[in-house]
Amino acid sequence: MGWLILGALGIAIIFLPQWWVKRVLKTYAQPVDRYPGTGGELARHLLNRLGLEDVKVERLEGKRQWQGDHYDPQARCVRLTPDHFDQASLTAITVSAHEVGHAIQHADGYRPLIWRTRLVAWMQKFQKFGLVLIALMPVALVALKLPRAGIVLLLVGLASLASGILVHLMTLPTELDASFRRALPLLNQGAYLKPEDQRHAKKILTAASLTYVAASLMGLVNFYWWLRVLRLP
Numbered sequence: 001m002g003w004l005i006l007g008a009l010g011i012a013i014i015f016l017p018q019w020w021v022k023r024v025l026k027t028y029a030q031p032v033d034r035y036p037g038t039g040g041e042l043a044r045h046l047l048n049r050l051g052l053e054d055v056k057v058e059r060l061e062g063k064r065q066w067q068g069d070h071y072d073p074q075a076r077c078v079r080l081t082p083d084h085f086d087q088a089s090l091t092a093i094t095v096s097a098h099e100v101g102h103a104i105q106h107a108d109g110y111r112p113l114i115w116r117t118r119l120v121a122w123m124q125k126f127q128k129f130g131l132v133l134i135a136l137m138p139v140a141l142v143a144l145k146l147p148r149a150g151i152v153l154l155l156v157g158l159a160s161l162a163s164g165i166l167v168h169l170m171t172l173p174t175e176l177d178a179s180f181r182r183a184l185p186l187l188n189q190g191a192y193l194k195p196e197d198q199r200h201a202k203k204i205l206t207a208a209s210l211t212y213v214a215a216s217l218m219g220l221v222n223f224y225w226w227l228r229v230l231r232l233p
Contacts, residue, residue, distance in 0.1 A: 017210055024207040025091050028200055032087040035192075039092030040085035043078050046100045046186060055103045059085040068211070069095050071102035073117045078103055090197050094187070094204040101182030105174070112174045119170070172209065179205035 037045070043057045056077040060067060069080050078099045084092040105113040184205060187193050193201055 021207045021210055024203055025095070028090040028094075028204055029083065029087070029092070030089060032089050032092075034090055034194075035088040035093050037093075038086055038088045039080055039096035042093055042192065043080065043096040043100050046097065046190075047078070047103060049190075050100075050104065050107075052103055052107055055107075057085075069099055069208075071099045071106070073102075073106050073113065076103075076106070090193075090200060091204055093192065094183070094201045095208055097183035097187050097192075098179050098205055098208040100186070101178030102174075104182045105178060110174075110177070112177070116171055116174055175209035175211070179209045 040057055040059060047053065047055050047057065054076060058077055058079045060079050060081050065081055067079065069084055071078050080096060080099065084095050102113065184202065187201060
């Protein structure tokens with residue numbers, strides 16, 4: 001019984017944040033025409049108002065939609081999913097302001113964002129390298145008969161997979177800053193929100209900030225799956 005309870009708690013800890021984030025964003029996505037302008041239009045307006053005309057605003061198309069709403073520091077571009085780019089819902093308006101918040105961080109030289117950008121780029125290469133090492137493990141163990149080398153390859157490979165979880169968790173301060181020190185003051189000072197939407201917008205901004213935490217917890221599931229595939233305890 002104790003193991004069942006622990007298992008249920010583990011599942012709840014991993015999946016509830018992701019469920020809550022999706023539920024909040026979906027709840028306030030209706031009606032789609034609550035505001036006079038779309039999320040894409042608001043993002044462009046805010047950037048122009050702040051003197052960031054060189055920052056682009058793009059609509060994610062086709063397979064690129066899996067990337068989700070984000071700000072790309074290298075391309076200096078706010079990218080929004082079609083729902084948030086095209087619609088004028090409370091979710092679209094608030095999420096767009098959140099991504100503009102990241103553009104403001106970049107313009108201000110906000111160090112945590114710069115560190116995160118560099119870390120993500122390095123970790124992506126490390127993770128690809130780790131998958132190669134895991135693939136080479138059977139060769140080291142069987143063909144070359146080097147058990148120690150195989151174990152080393154496996155450990156480094158697993159460490160590369162786990163690194164993604166760590167990066168996601170480290171992004172939380174940057175996300176909270178973009179939501180509550182950048183986006184929310186912008187929305188309030190410009191009176192872009194209806195008075196009755198204030199507290200709901202804060203919930204959406206919290207959800208936007210926790211997106212990466214939810215992703216890191218889901219990463220634990222992928223990490224565990226690899227452990228089972230490799231028959232590790």
